[in-house]
Amino acid sequence: MSSSVSSFLCMHICCSLCRLMRRALLTGEDGVRKSDLVPVQGVLALPGVVDRSIGKQDMVHISTIPSLQLLTAAWKYCHSYLGPHTESYPPVQHPNVQTPGVALRFILGPAVLTVSARLFCHVAHCEADVNNNTPLEVTTKTPAPEFKWHIFWEFVKPQLFPLMGAVVLAFAAAILNIQIPLMLGNLVNVVARYLREQTGNYVQEMRGPALKLLGLYGIQGLLTSGYIILLSRVGERVAADMRKTLFASLLRQDVAFFDANKTGQLVNRLTADIQEFKSSFKLVISQGLRSITQTVGCFVSLYIISPKLTGLTVVVLPVWWEQGLSSAHSSANCPVAKATGVADEALGNVRTVKAFAMEERELQLYAYEVDKSCEMNEDLGSGIAVFQGVSNIALNCIVLGTIFAGGTLISSNEMSPGDLMSFLVASQTVQRSLAGISILFGQMVRGLSSGARVFEYLSLVPTIPLSGGGRISYPSLTGRVDFINISFSYPTRPGQQVLSKFNLTLPPGKTVAIVGESGGGKSTVASLLERFYDPTSGVVMVDGLDIRTLDLTWLRGQVIGFINQEPVLFGSSIMDNIRFGKPEATDAEVINAAKQANAHGFITGFPDGYSTVVGERGATLSGGQKQRIAIARALIKNPCILVLDEATSALDAESERVVQEALDRATTGRTVLIIAHG
Numbered sequence: 175m176s177s178s179v180s181s182f183l184c185m186h187i188c189c190s191l192c193r194l195m196r197r198a199l200l201t202g203e204d205g206v207r208k209s210d211l212v213p214v215q216g217v218l219a220l221p222g223v224v225d226r227s228i229g230k231q232d233m234v235h236i237s238t239i240p241s242l243q244l245l246t247a248a249w250k251y252c253h254s255y256l257g258p259h260t261e262s263y264p265p266v267q268h269p270n271v272q273t274p275g276v277a278l279r280f281i282l283g284p285a286v287l288t289v290s291a292r293l294f295c296h297v298a299h300c301e302a303d304v305n306n307n308t309p310l311e312v313t314t315k316t317p318a319p320e321f322k323w324h325i326f327w328e329f330v331k332p333q334l335f336p337l338m339g340a341v342v343l344a345f346a347a348a349i350l351n352i353q354i355p356l357m358l359g360n361l362v363n364v365v366a367r368y369l370r371e372q373t374g375n376y377v378q379e380m381r382g383p384a385l386k387l388l389g390l391y392g393i394q395g396l397l398t399s400g401y402i403i404l405l406s407r408v409g410e411r412v413a414a415d416m417r418k419t420l421f422a423s424l425l426r427q428d429v430a431f432f433d434a435n436k437t438g439q440l441v442n443r444l445t446a447d448i449q450e451f452k453s454s455f456k457l458v459i460s461q462g463l464r465s466i467t468q469t470v471g472c473f474v475s476l477y478i479i480s481p482k483l484t485g486l487t488v489v490v491l492p493v494w495w496e497q498g499l500s501s502a503h504s505s506a507n508c509p510v511a512k513a514t515g516v517a518d519e520a521l522g523n524v525r526t527v528k529a530f531a532m533e534e535r536e537l538q539l540y541a542y543e544v545d546k547s548c549e550m551n552e553d554l555g556s557g558i559a560v561f562q563g564v565s566n567i568a569l570n571c572i573v574l575g576t577i578f579a580g581g582t583l584i585s586s587n588e589m590s591p592g593d594l595m596s597f598l599v600a601s602q603t604v605q606r607s608l609a610g611i612s613i614l615f616g617q618m619v620r621g622l623s624s625g626a627r628v629f630e631y632l633s634l635v636p637t638i639p640l641s642g643g644g645r646i647s648y649p650s651l652t653g654r655v656d657f658i659n660i661s662f663s664y665p666t667r668p669g670q671q672v673l674s675k676f677n678l679t680l681p682p683g684k685t686v687a688i689v690g691e692s693g694g695g696k697s698t699v700a701s702l703l704e705r706f707y708d709p710t711s712g713v714v715m716v717d718g719l720d721i722r723t724l725d726l727t728w729l730r731g732q733v734i735g736f737i738n739q740e741p742v743l744f745g746s747s748i749m750d751n752i753r754f755g756k757p758e759a760t761d762a763e764v765i766n767a768a769k770q771a772n773a774h775g776f777i778t779g780f781p782d783g784y785s786t787v788v789g790e791r792g793a794t795l796s797g798g799q800k801q802r803i804a805i806a807r808a809l810i811k812n813p814c815i816l817v818l819d820e821a822t823s824a825l826d827a828e829s830e831r832v833v834q835e836a837l838d839r840a841t842t843g844r845t846v847l848i849i850a851h852g
Contacts, residue, residue: 319630321622326629329415333408337459340408343401344460348467350394352475355603357387359479359596366591405456413452416628420444423631428638429706430665443631447624454621462614465607472600472607479593479600483579576601638705643725651733652717653814653845655680655703660712662698672698676712680815680845687848696849697738700817703847704736705729716815735813739820741804743792748777748803749784751792755807763810771806772836773799801833809840816841819849 330337360383368376424440432440476484520536576598583589589597660676663669672695680686688696701707702714705721714721721729735755743751752764759767764784768774776799780786792800808816818837 319626321626322629322633325632326625329412329419330408332415333411336404337408340401340404340459341463343397343404344463345467347394347397347401348464349471350390350397351464351468351603352471352600353390354387354394355472355596355599356475357383357390358599359590359592359594361387361592362595363590363592401460405460409452409456412455413448416448416451416632417444420448420628420632423634426640427634427636429701430637431634433664433666440631443628447627450624451621451628454617454624458614458618458621461610462618465610465614468603469607469611472604475600476597476604479597480580480583480589482583482588483576483597573598573602638708638726640726643723644719645725645728646717646719650717651814652682653680653733654682654715654717655815655845655847656715656718657699657702658713658715660702660709660714662695662702662707662709662712664707671710673709680847682845683843685841685846685848687850689850697819700736700738700819700847700849703815703817704734732811733814735808735811735816737801737804737808737816737818741792741800743788743795743800743803745788745790747782747785747787748780751788751803752806752810755810759810764806767806767810768803770809770836770839771802772832773802773806776802798833802836805833805836805840813844815845815847817847817849 361380364376364379364383368379421444424444473484517540520540577594580589580594580597584591584594655678657676657678660673661671662673662676663671676695676699678686678688678699688699690696698707702709703721705714705726708722716724716729716733744754748768749761749764752767753759755767756763761784765774768777768784777784777786786794788795788800788803792803795803818841
């Protein structure tokens, strides 16, 4: 009697829990009625949900995956229906709830109890949708990018034949795996018959079935190795093509795109997102196909062996449809990414950190994110441990029940011992396959999300194309530049006009200087000439032609030389940095450009000369040395127009003198625009 009562209570409570969670899963946070919410500090939140990592004034975003928080909320939700009521949680009416029958409660009560135990394993974490300092009324959410199947097909199409080969091998391996339980049953029947009759040659009778089973194991192993090798090749080649295509797409974007997007996020899409997509792609294709094939095939085998036991399995197996711990896994990865960002920023600006003695502060920021990740991973580990423990108990109980029911059928001659063995192995295969499919579903969702983020940037079309347009032949190229009625606002600050009705002419072969205070738009003029941006109105002309009609790669690569205040060098040799201005230049041309820039002397003073590696962003060189290498890099392509954006403002007197000598030689016979601070 007490067992029936406990089963009834478990069934009643868990049904209510599942109803609320199912509604949350299907509708998301917006699907929860406001009548089910409890106001907390003026903000709506599910009852019982607390996140100590954010302030009370933050809007709490609740994961829609079954979690401890949702379970707590559901428990209180059910408490208002089943138990004593309080003023905070008044009773909630459920007109559509139908009480389950007594027989159904008695049969499925223990099964639902295992569901509730498994749901306690799930962990979710709440995050604020917006920054504390951002008004809620002005905050908008950017829609998540969609997975574009036609782009994905373009990457898969070149690998179609090896992919189809992998699919065929995986399917064949799954078919063989279905045969294993049946052949094991044949072996058990031989053993049972020998024990019962004690006649015949046991070794002779076992040899045939055993050799067949051994051969089956060998073939299955070869097929498994084959499809894994093929899928690995396909996945790596698709990922490599995606990385190269995405990198090319990013490089083609105009400067305004990089003004609006953080470099770390772009690099993350090149690395982590593509890696996640590749792993999901290989796993879903291999494991998904095998699990689905094995599930269908083993169910057919189960029904052929014993329809009665198959009916029992169909009732119990849905309990073990694994929802996965992907929410906790994803949440635990977020602080890791943040910690990586903190470390990257601190190490990339280590001189500034040390100059302000901020080592401890950066360490605290890094330690905070690492500790948060550690705590979340500990929770995830606890959830996995509980799930594994409950799973082992329940699966063993299912095996015990199958043996008990199968023994009953054997005693009535409705089943042989070998059939029972085959049934047990096949049912275990079905359980593992179903669990694998549900885990793969979560992996597929993560893979599609990563792929969508990658494809979002693959389909971007730059507003300023790099190729196309006309070119001016060198004999007729004079280098005249005209700015006519230029008005301009930066795309990231459209309300702030930097230039208004600006006009300027640079005569061929002459030097023109723009002098003014910081923030007056001097560098903007240089950016418009390089066509980093297009003016809001007006036109920039070179030799009487609108630069929007000219080939931009030709204009930047051969016509204009640009030297700014803070030259950026790459972490390679001096020779490579100078040759960056003209990749096909010979060593003699590189040395000649260095001599024109007054750089040859200090370069040859290094032990490795032109092969000296300058470090990240030229960290091993002085400011004057970096500036002279930048001048050599600009001069090696022999530009017709030269732009000097405060090229000597950050140098000491001696370095400025040497650099100025180089600039005086560089400007001879060229149209020069000098940007200087007033």
